[in-house]
Amino acid sequence: MGTPVGLAPGLSRKLKKVLECRTDSPDLVASLNTLSAFYNENTPQSRRHLRSTIEDRSLHLNHEFLQASHTAQQALDRVEEEVNALAECCDNIAKALSSCSASTGDIISTTERLKEELEITTQRQDIVSCFLRDYQLSNQEINALRDEDLDDNFFKALSHVQQIHANCKVLLRTHHQRAGLELMDMMAVYQEGAFERLCRQTLFFFFFACLQYIEPLVSF
Known part of the structure; x- marks a missing residue:
């Protein structure tokens, strides 16, 4: 055998x-x-038709979820724009400070404020990114x-x-x-x-x- x-x-x-x-x-x-x-x-x-029924329902729910997450995606886009704008602003200020022998207190305080705003905006971006990663x-x-x-x-x-x-x-x-x-x-x-x-x-x-x-x- x-x-x-x-x-x-x-x-x-x-x-x-x-x-x-x-x-x-x-x-x-x-x-x-x-x-x-x-x-x-x-x-x-x-x-x-069970398989096609499940896939149709899946597509329908996925479409609803994409619509629901559209607001979060838009918020993430706005946060990214703010991050890029703040980063560019910080770079410009840093270049201005490095090329100028004297700096005023207003420029320093503005730089610090922008750095704090950049940190807060980055944290918001991380939160939105984590949400999309953990629920999509x-x-x-x-x-x-x-x-x-x-x-x-x-x-x-x-x-x-x-x-x-x-x-x-x-x-x-x-x-x-x-x-x-x-x-x-x-x-x-x-x-x-x-x-x-x-x-x-x-x-x-x-x-x-x-x-x-x-x-x-x-x-x-």
Whole structure:
């Protein structure tokens, strides 16, 4: 009889990740609750169109989030303009001071004030940048979640989705509860689609591995 063929290391790691997923985890339960909100009829037609339905909802939520984050992006743009203007102003003053043998107290005080304003504006820029980083997926991450190839970028993007979902719990304790709920719903849709691709890819490799094991037995 033929010797059973072992699983490829990459497949073994991916299969292990799937098997280690807890079906009773709060994130998975939240994903299923989100799915049940718009998946009402369990019919063959509904199952065939489930993927497109999830992707359409994901695109819709992503569009709403982009509209909601447009104000933050505009604020970041304004902050960057202020930073550039203040930095240029500080450079001009520094050049004027270095080329002039005598400087007045007004110039010194103005320089100090501009430096303080520059520091405050930079801090604001960092805050806005952190918000966009902690609560928004990049285009590369969105493409990685939708790509059929489950590479390292896919799992990094999925990990970021789970991190954003966890960060939204902080918003729920503030006056930004609505934004937190909308972001959690959006991340649940991304996570559900990623789990669907992960399950489909795992089943494919499982059946392929079984086929490699069965073919020698049949030929024997």
